[in-house]
Amino acid sequence: MSSSKNKISTEQREALLGVLKKRFEKHMHRHKGVEWTKVQAKLEASAGKLWSLNEMENSGGEPDVVGQDKKTGEYIFYDCAAETPRGRRNTCYDREALESRKEHKPENNAVDMATAMGIALLTEEEYRALQQLGEFDTKTSSWVQTPAAIRELGGALFCDRRYDHVFLYHNGASSYYGVRGFRGSLRV
Structure with a gap:
């Protein structure tokens, strides 16, 4: 920074x-x-x-x-916004994923945005801990830090809350949706 x-x-x-x-x-x-x-x-x-x-x-x-x-x-x-932050949606996972798209590229990616903000994407563990404090992402979803082994194969992880349960999913890292963004953490 x-x-x-x-x-x-x-x-x-x-x-x-x-x-x-x-x-x-x-x-x-x-x-x-x-x-x-x-x-x-x-x-x-x-x-x-x-x-x-x-x-x-x-x-x-x-x-x-x-x-x-x-x-x-x-x-x-x-x-702690109820849904994934509006100003961080419509992003693919990282720069490699963004650059791999031939057409219909999103404007940004979650990893670069988080880095530019000086924050980190939540891990799966942190995401699950957040869900113990309330109900989040009942209509949206959030990218979470993805293990290198999954990322090397082209995938990335995201979470949401549906049916009163927290789910972890996978998708191609280059995918993006209007309701998927990311949540961050910061230590002070």
Whole structure:
């Protein structure tokens, strides 16, 4: 990340912190035992992470704290929008998949978008943990990190929630749909 490019203004910072605090207080079940003042202190000391959270917010992710890493002390944020973020849909899995398409290419791919935002795609394990906090992706689906062995064969993984169950599926990495995007995670 370029430090000069990935900054937000004081006004944007204050607005974002206000939105994050309000969401944090509204969904206390997502982060039992975590105090907002400690999260805010870490955020204020991490301009680059604030920029990434702002990107998550601006693309419809509704990021929220979902826990704290006991070893590192980092707070963990996931996209907690009810459906996969609108500003990140219609993407194939990665650059290789995008470049392999001969026609009808999507505008972007999930891996490059996440990297540009300074976040990581959720893993299957993280996606399943998110689903313990609520019902997400009941009408959409989200790409998740795909093991190299699957990706080398041209595939990629995605998840959604249907029939009150969380499903993991596979598809060609170059596929894309109007209701498939990606969710990200960020550690602060």
